């Protein structure tokens with residue numbers, strides 16, 4: 001690891017004048033430090049956010065849930081209001097990593113987690129790192145995208161953001177120009193030739209809060225399901241977050257988000273439209289599952305993600321329908 005300077009700060013406001021491309025924030029460190037050890041990133045200065053205790057909170061207000069960026073995944077998983085009213089977020093947090101990691105990992109750092117592609121994490125100067133070639137496209141790609149969004153076929157790795165998109169959450173971000181609000185769905189973007197990253201955070205910006213709006217409908221429910229290749233402590237092969245107002249077997253205002261199939265968690269809007277306001281029959285559930293992957297084109301080694309996604313979408317809809325009784 002290259003030597004770096006460690007700077008402690010006590011509040012979020014102190015961070016902004018210090019940040020630039022070579023001076024990066026450090027939250028739980030569970031992604032940043034491994035990336036530095038592997039020489040994939042080499043900041044000259046790390047701003048340790050952990051003492052900025054004004055960034056660690058979960059506040060329930062009239063307009064919804066306010067989550068400080070330093071709130072850990074463990075905090076989210078355990079909070080009774082999050083579990084009851086924003087269930088998909090609590091479930092997605094609980095299914096991420098291991099208990100020890102969830103104690104350290106913050107929601108801000110989780111949203112900004114780098115791809116887990118083994119070429120990226122290994123000794124390859126691939127397209128996402130600024131090179132010319134995506135080695136996974138014709139190489140080992142069993143965990144990669146089935147929906148192409150860019151020259152890179154890595155999938156977005158984090159669990160909670162798929163739930164946040166289904167719940168229509170927004171980020172509060174501060175920078176030298178002041179504060180901006182952006183939806184998680186807009187913030188997470190496929191990389192481009194000019195911006196080789198999966199998000200739109202500027203080099204001198206800081207995420208300070210996640211806001212999840214409160215649903216006007218008391219019957220709103222949400223769910224997060226994750227398919228893994230072992231029972232715990234694994235990244236998603238495919239994940240699904242669904243929110244809807246549920247009355248008997250009818251779902252309204254449905255939002256379906258599929259994770260680990262593309263560079264970003266993806267809304268399955270055709271599937272949503274199919275089931276909106278309809279009586280949820282088995283045939284309709286199967287149709288929605290098929291619609292969720294209608295635009296997918298698997299790579300050589302990940303065709304299994306097609307049936308897995310169809311089935312996981314179906315299971316989430318059935319579970320949500322069952323939650324009204």
Ligand SMILES: Cc1cc2nc3c(=O)[nH]c(=O)nc-3n(C[C@H](O)[C@H](O)[C@H](O)COP(=O)(O)OP(=O)(O)OC[C@H]3O[C@@H](n4cnc5c(N)ncnc54)[C@H](O)[C@@H]3O)c2cc1C
Nearest residue numbers: 027028029030031032096097105106108109110158159207
């Ligand atoms: C073995 C292992 C298994 C894992 N499994 C899963 C899993 O199944 N699901 C899952 O979702 N995650 C998983 N993770 C990832 C883990 O959840 C993330 O590493 C963690 O959430 C990152 O949070 P952090 O606070 O440690 O971030 P850090 O490592 O401190 O930071 C990550 C990045 O975010 C930046 N950053 C942090 N906070 C802010 C902020 N407020 N504003 C601006 N920039 C910021 C940092 O500069 C850095 O670039 C796993 C990790 C490991 C090591």
Ligand code: SF4
Nearest residue numbers: 117126134152153154
């Ligand atoms: S999938 Fe993306 S991260 Fe992996 S090798 Fe290709 S360009 Fe690099």
